[in-house]
Amino acid sequence: MPPWPVRAVVALSNGLLAFERVAIMGFMGVLTLLILINVTTRYAGLPIYWIDESAVYATVWLTFIGASAMTRLRLDFAVTMLTERLSARGQQIARIISTLAVV
Known part of the structure; x- marks a missing residue:
C-alpha cells in the first residue's frame, strides 16, 4: 500500500x-x-450572433478538458516505436520519465 501522500494525490486525481x-x-450537450x-434561428431569418462565439468557446473548453x-486515462497519442522494444521494467521507467516531463 502506498504512503498517504501518494494515496491523497491519486484520490484527488480520480x-x-x-x-x-x-x-x-x-x-x-451545450455545444449541441x-x-x-x-441553425433554427438562421433558418427563421433571426440569427443570434453571439451563439457562434459561444459554440467556439464551448469547443475550446471541451478540447482542453x-x-x-x-492524458489521465493514458488514451492520448503516443509514439511507441522505442518503448515497445523495451522490457516491462524499461517500459515502466519510460512511462515515469514521460509523466515527469509532462508535469
Whole structure:
C-alpha cells in the first residue's frame, strides 16, 4: 500500500477525472444545443450572433478538458516505436520519465 501522500494525490486525481467527465458531457450537450439553436434561428431569418462565439468557446473548453482527461486515462497519442522494444521494467521507467516531463 502506498504512503498517504501518494494515496491523497491519486484520490484527488480520480476526483478531478470524475469532474472532468461530467464537464465534458455538459459541454457536449451545450455545444449541441447551441448549434441546433443557431441553425433554427438562421433558418427563421433571426440569427443570434453571439451563439457562434459561444459554440467556439464551448469547443475550446471541451478540447482542453478532454485532453486532460485523455492524458489521465493514458488514451492520448503516443509514439511507441522505442518503448515497445523495451522490457516491462524499461517500459515502466519510460512511462515515469514521460509523466515527469509532462508535469
